[in-house]
Amino acid sequence: MTEQNGNVTMEQVAKLAGVSIGTVDRVIHNRTGVSEKTKEKVYAIIEQIGYKTNIYASVLSRKKSYCIIAVIPYFQIGSYWELVYNGITRAAREAREFNTEIKIFYYNQFDIESYRAACKNMVDARPDAVCIAPIYKDETIRFLNRLAPLTIPIIYIDTKLDGTDYLAYYGMPMFESGYLAADLLVGNDTSVKKVVSFNIDGGVSSPNDSFLKRHIGFQAYISEHNPGCEVLNCSISPVDFMQDIKICDAFFEEHPDIGHIVTFNSRAHLIADWIELRNVKNKKFIGYDMLKLNMDALRKGFITTLIAERTDNEAYTATISLLNYLIFNEKPARQDNFSSLDILTRYNVDFYVNVNTDKNTRR
């Protein structure tokens, strides 16, 4: 334990530049009311002696506070969007000590009007930064244009809108996640002639083409490696359990030979329920996302493999990167941040349970 040595401070900069620390502060933060001449002089000194602002002093003395708004679908407990919610909430707790509040505005992902309302509320609330799951593309662009003149940083999660101006994107590589699923499910086993994909039918067609991209990735692999294999589709309901059982019964009565199942959405556990109920054996079944119900089904062997990002953490990181931008003026290392594609089986699933909540941060 030795004594601290002196870092370069604003005071030293001020002294060398022959101005007060108030002026140094003004030039550092691009505030108005400094002559070009002194501005240049101060910059020169800063460069010369390598001054870096001390974030601890900065945060401590800062009075300004920020408001970040997240716009996401509302969700049922145990669903994919709850994981996103958890991540944002975790970030919100940390943001508080930076005097920044994170508000979440929810919408119904199957109702464009609801999305519009959430966006309108968001714009009206005059946020300093926005984190949004932009499921409706055109609507999003319209609202973000209203924000554009304010140069507010935008982060996309889950889905990204190419061609728009955004600070960063965090999400899973959907095409590749489908491609990977095909490799794990059928590979180049040409004895597999048919595969079934169970899709959620929300009553209306989902505005989100994420699952479609996954489907396309899956099909791409099949076409390249196993062109003799056919991918059938079957729709189930996210809410009507009894109905789903009947649908599965009917489907497999008609196709008793199909031994390979995939779900491109996060509700693999719905099919797992049928597998458990009917005591079905010898079907290979791959699904997505670390929902608790999915992980349970994986442990019990009703799901063979899960492909998953660390959703909670992705949402957390996305939100925190907004905070870093506001407070430290620091941009994410990359604009597009693709999650890893973790492969979970019954033999490694237990080592993923804390993966999201464990902090990997100072403090």
Added chain:
Amino acid sequence: MTEQNGNVTMEQVAKLAGVSIGTVDRVIHNRTGVSEKTKEKVYAIIEQIGYKTNIYASVLSRKKSYCIIAVIPYFQIGSYWELVYNGITRAAREAREFNTEIKIFYYNQFDIESYRAACKNMVDARPDAVCIAPIYKDETIRFLNRLAPLTIPIIYIDTKLDGTDYLAYYGMPMFESGYLAADLLVGNDTSVKKVVSFNIDGGVSSPNDSFLKRHIGFQAYISEHNPGCEVLNCSISPVDFMQDIKICDAFFEEHPDIGHIVTFNSRAHLIADWIELRNVKNKKFIGYDMLKLNMDALRKGFITTLIAERTDNEAYTATISLLNYLIFNEKPARQDNFSSLDILTRYNVDFYVNVNTDKNTRR
């Protein structure tokens, strides 16, 4: 942007507890010279109003500095221990702004004398905390006993020593990583009659039983699921490339029927080199760890699957948790922290390249 509201401060705690802030500071930091009675009172108030120390004020005013020593094997570029080194170094950079220095002491993992020397130097340097890869069990216990009276926090990485006193352990679940490998490599395919495991022979038998645990896990799976399958062993050198080629040639000349390979150490790429050189097809090959050479071999198809932890990040987290303990008196959430067992194939490997270096932290 609204005005800041009041967080709970030490001053409020002091007022409510009827003491001065100096006393509150004393109890928070377990300093001497506070009566049990006031200590309890202060704790009660802290609990009640939910006081959390403001790290910015804390860091800003702190004058003390710390020294953390890490003791690890030295390494060749591109090897497993380089990943560990990277993680520690990354933590060291962050530690600097907390006035704590992280020194790394190296040893030759195949030379117990070298380990002794590193440990002696470590003890002599009087560190405030230690992060160690305790490859030699008895030696480690001897040295740590010398440290014990000082109640210095110890963190184990890679290997842990049960029955000793340690703040935390970070590492891969070795048995399970072997068990998983067996499932991925042979599963219950009873047509697989033989598997070969290539082991590194360092000239002396490794003091480290990590790989042995992996081997045992692998064998356990085979015994349970595929008892007709035999696991052969073959030794290669970590340094003599030409020799390794000959060994592989000879082995597969003798066992042309073996189509399943595993390496329990991190040098899968050595065998991958042979596979590439001899243009070998149709062998399933599983290895460990995200070494660049392994990932390259995976991309090219010479390795089928890699099982890996995020080594860099594990080392980083281990070191940072020591920092958190010293600076914030905060213990890790769990004592034993097992890494996830990430399964990498050529189809998801690209989404793991930034997994280690990406920061998931504020700032």
Added chain:
DNA sequence: CTGAAAGCGCTAACAT
């Protein structure tokens, strides 16, 4: 346009 000064909440040395 620029300077002076009062904090931000905590630490640590110095008093009592």
Added chain:
DNA sequence: ATGTTAGCGCTTTCAG
């Protein structure tokens, strides 16, 4: 055993 106080380096208000 406890209280008091001078900073830590920066932000922000208030004066010029």
